[in-house]
Amino acid sequence: MDDCIFCEIVKGSVPCSKVYEDEKVLAFDDIHPMAPVHVVIIPKEHIATILDVSEDRMAVMGAMISAGREVARRKGIDQNGFRMVINCNEEGGQVVFHLHMHILGGKKLQDGLG
Numbered sequence: 482m483d484d485c486i487f488c489e490i491v492k493g494s495v496p497c498s499k500v501y502e503d504e505k506v507l508a509f510d511d512i513h514p515m516a517p518v519h520v521v522i523i524p525k526e527h528i529a530t531i532l533d534v535s536e537d538r539m540a541v542m543g544a545m546i547s548a549g550r551e552v553a554r555r556k557g558i559d560q561n562g563f564r565m566v567i568n569c570n571e572e573g574g575q576v577v578f579h580l581h582m583h584i585l586g587g588k589k590l591q592d593g594l595g
């Protein structure tokens with residue numbers, strides 16, 4: 482999709498610090514980390530928000546969760562703990578309109594969800 486920063490990363494025209502990749506998803510370090518470990522996992526296919534995942538494409542959600550578990554292991558935060566977050570639309574705090582899941586960890590995260 483034109484003008485989508487995460488599609489540019491999938492295409493390779495914008496660089497990223499890759500953490501994990503498979504046929505469905507790509508994971509890379511967030512450029513503005515909110516925790517010692519902050520990784521973004523995206524589907525390679527452009528999907529704007531979690532509301533736009535059609536039933537026949539729902540397997541991509543499993544792929545993102547599996548990738549998140551693998552990212553946590555690779556970053557060494559699986560046993561101490563981590564958080565998986567998907568923001569949706571304006572009040573959910575979504576800024577990039579290409580579906581993504583944040584993996585946050587490496588410290589005791591603040592209680593509460595906003």
Ligand code: AMP
Pocket residue numbers: 486495497509510511512513514521568574575576577578
């Ligand atoms: P959200 O607020 O859920 O839409 O989060 C978007 C996230 O993408 C933010 O944490 C940004 O720091 C991150 N981000 C934006 N552009 C890039 C980029 N080029 N490489 C890595 N992370 C990015």
Ligand code: ZN
Pocket residue numbers: 482485486487488489526527528578579
């Ligand atoms: Zn995109």
